[in-house]
Amino acid sequence: MTDTIKLADPGLLKNRALIDGAWVAADNEATFAVTDPATGEVLAHVASLGVAETRRAIAAAESAQRQWQAKSGKERAHILHAWYNAILANLEDLAVLMTREQGKPLVESRGEIQYAAAFVEWFAEEAKRITGDVSQHPQADKRILVLKQAVGVCVAITPWNFPAAMITRKVAPALAAGCSIMVKPASQTPLSALALATLAERAGMPRGLIQVLTGNARVIGGELTASPLVRKLSFTGSTEIGRTLMAQSATTIKRLSLELGGNAPFIVFDDADLHAAVEGAIAAKFRNSGQTCVCANRILVQDGIYDAFVDAFAARVSKLHVGNGLDPLTEQGPLIDAAAVAKVEELLADAEMRGARVATGGKPHALGGTFYQPTVLADATSHMRVAHEEIFGPVAPVFRFRDEAEAIALANDTEFGLAAYVYTRDLGRSWRVSEALEYGMVGLNTGLISNEVAPFGGIKQSGIGREGSRYGIDEYLELKYICTQL
Numbered sequence: 486m487t488d489t490i491k492l493a494d495p496g497l498l499k500n501r502a503l504i505d506g507a508w509v510a511a512d513n514e515a516t517f518a519v520t521d522p523a524t525g526e527v528l529a530h531v532a533s534l535g536v537a538e539t540r541r542a543i544a545a546a547e548s549a550q551r552q553w554q555a556k557s558g559k560e561r562a563h564i565l566h567a568w569y570n571a572i573l574a575n576l577e578d579l580a581v582l583m584t585r586e587q588g589k590p591l592v593e594s595r596g597e598i599q600y601a602a603a604f605v606e607w608f609a610e611e612a613k614r615i616t617g618d619v620s621q622h623p624q625a626d627k628r629i630l631v632l633k634q635a636v637g638v639c640v641a642i643t644p645w646n647f648p649a650a651m652i653t654r655k656v657a658p659a660l661a662a663g664c665s666i667m668v669k670p671a672s673q674t675p676l677s678a679l680a681l682a683t684l685a686e687r688a689g690m691p692r693g694l695i696q697v698l699t700g701n702a703r704v705i706g707g708e709l710t711a712s713p714l715v716r717k718l719s720f721t722g723s724t725e726i727g728r729t730l731m732a733q734s735a736t737t738i739k740r741l742s743l744e745l746g747g748n749a750p751f752i753v754f755d756d757a758d759l760h761a762a763v764e765g766a767i768a769a770k771f772r773n774s775g776q777t778c779v780c781a782n783r784i785l786v787q788d789g790i791y792d793a794f795v796d797a798f799a800a801r802v803s804k805l806h807v808g809n810g811l812d813p814l815t816e817q818g819p820l821i822d823a824a825a826v827a828k829v830e831e832l833l834a835d836a837e838m839r840g841a842r843v844a845t846g847g848k849p850h851a852l853g854g855t856f857y858q859p860t861v862l863a864d865a866t867s868h869m870r871v872a873h874e875e876i877f878g879p880v881a882p883v884f885r886f887r888d889e890a891e892a893i894a895l896a897n898d899t900e901f902g903l904a905a906y907v908y909t910r911d912l913g914r915s916w917r918v919s920e921a922l923e924y925g926m927v928g929l930n931t932g933l934i935s936n937e938v939a940p941f942g943g944i945k946q947s948g949i950g951r952e953g954s955r956y957g958i959d960e961y962l963e964l965k966y967i968c969t970q971l
């Protein structure tokens with residue numbers, strides 16, 4: 486373990502996986518490197534588990550789950566609240582760890598830790614409110630009872646862009662429902678998951694209930710999806726991998742929650758508040774340097790306000806401060822890796838070849854590495870790849886539209902259906918457009934829609950199920966119907 490990460494509590498920096506309450510190296514001692522995307526420094530060499538370790542984890546998960554589901558919701562809530570408090574008590578260390586391994590500005594990392602903790606707090610409360618019902622039977626001498634019971638052994642496979650929130654958004658409802666869960670974090674950002682699991686241990690979480698399996702995704706994922714003991718998979722990541730995991734889970738008919746890719750339209754009508762729309766577009770596009778699934782991927786602006794919007798938006802974007810996430814002035818960190826930069830460059834070249842105009846940015850940043858200039862592209866059209874592919878970087882293509890009908894048609898012209906945003910001050914239009922948009926989530930005059938109380942998720946090829954909110958715990962519960970003779 487290198488000493489490049491300075492934490493108040495060095496015990497939070499783990500490079501071993503967590504199996505059945507033990508911090509273990511791989512059986513063959515294999516490791517993989519975790520690097521700082523801003524500097525290229527190697528932060529840690531983390532255990533790279535294989536099949537045998539994964540099978541041991543599955544056995545431990547089954548045993549732990551049987552004991553855990555026998556506890557009351559109140560008992561489960563008590564431990565979840567302790568975990569919530571432990572996360573907040575170590576917020577600064579967790580934020581520094583995240584910025585080092587993922588690159589986002591420290592202020593965003595702090596925000597994500599609070600967001601991650603909020604899911605633990607929310608589902609600690611939900612744990613005590615799992616109810617069923619008793620109904621009349623068609624026959625007077627019988628009764629219908631409906632219980633909600635834990636799904637059982639669960640798996641979470643999570644992405645690098647939100648290394649803490651995507652863990653607790655799955656682990657918290659699973660534990661609240663009485664499940665056990667094995668987490669396979671992204672190999673680029675495992676340190677946050679390992680730190681969260683360390684805090685869960687300290688909070689009194691029983692051994693084997695949360696396990697963190699680091700290493701080769703295909704090997705570990707293959708074992709987890711093949712096992713009939715695993716009853717549920719919750720995945721956040723690309724649609725491509727979501728399809729793979731869905732297919733692998735079909736053999737054993739697992740329950741699935743899939744949070745996949747997006748292609749969010751950000752629609753600005755002539756009657757919108759221009760300043761609010763520009764600020765909303767900044768928030769929706771450039772959070773995490775554009776590396777979120779709900780980022781505005783296409784900015785659609787009505788003809789009457791188009792030029793004024795592009796000028797104001799480009800002026801604002803040109804002032805975004807790019808730098809190392811540890812620098813308090815930084816508003817835009819590096820992209821996660823060179824492949825992400827290459828993808829952005831490819832999409833930009835295609836757009837410019839097909840007539841887009843760079844209003845600001847458009848090149849790798851002078852800092853080098855994976856830093857990229859926040860970019861606004863004017864005169865974007867549906868003939869360009871940026872109209873149909875998830876950019877996952879700090880590039881905002883701005884498209885024109887004439888009227889409401891065209892805006893809705895353009896917005897819905899995609900296989901994705903995660904998030905959409907609408908800026909208008911017309912009440913009727915806000916209802917008509919929100920209802921017509923084929924998306925799981927709509928931001929009305931706001932560019933920030935994510936919180937623990939809202940049902941987060943998409944339709945079409947953006948996924949299945951909802952996370953957070955009072956609906957999120959149902960993903961980890963089964964209904965049991967009991968018919969009783971009086």
Ligand SMILES: NC(=O)C1=CN([C@@H]2O[C@H](COP(=O)(O)OP(=O)(O)OC[C@H]3O[C@@H](n4cnc5c(N)ncnc54)[C@H](OP(=O)(O)O)[C@@H]3O)[C@@H](O)[C@H]2O)C=CC1
Nearest residue numbers: 643644645670671672702706722723726744745746747778
């Ligand atoms: N809808 C949503 O909420 C979100 C969607 N996304 C989408 O994910 C993409 C970017 O995130 P990214 O992490 O690159 O997505 P990936 O789908 O590549 O990876 C996500 C996770 O899946 C794992 N994984 C990759 N291949 C396999 C496999 N064959 N079997 C099992 N697990 C596998 C990865 O492990 P490893 O790192 O070891 O390869 C990682 O932990 C974008 O498309 C983005 O839109 C991202 C975040 C949120």
Ligand SMILES: O=C(O)[C@H](O)CS(=O)(=O)O
Nearest residue numbers: 646647776777778779935
């Ligand atoms: O991984 C993501 O992109 C997150 O789901 C986005 S959010 O929940 O932070 O909005």
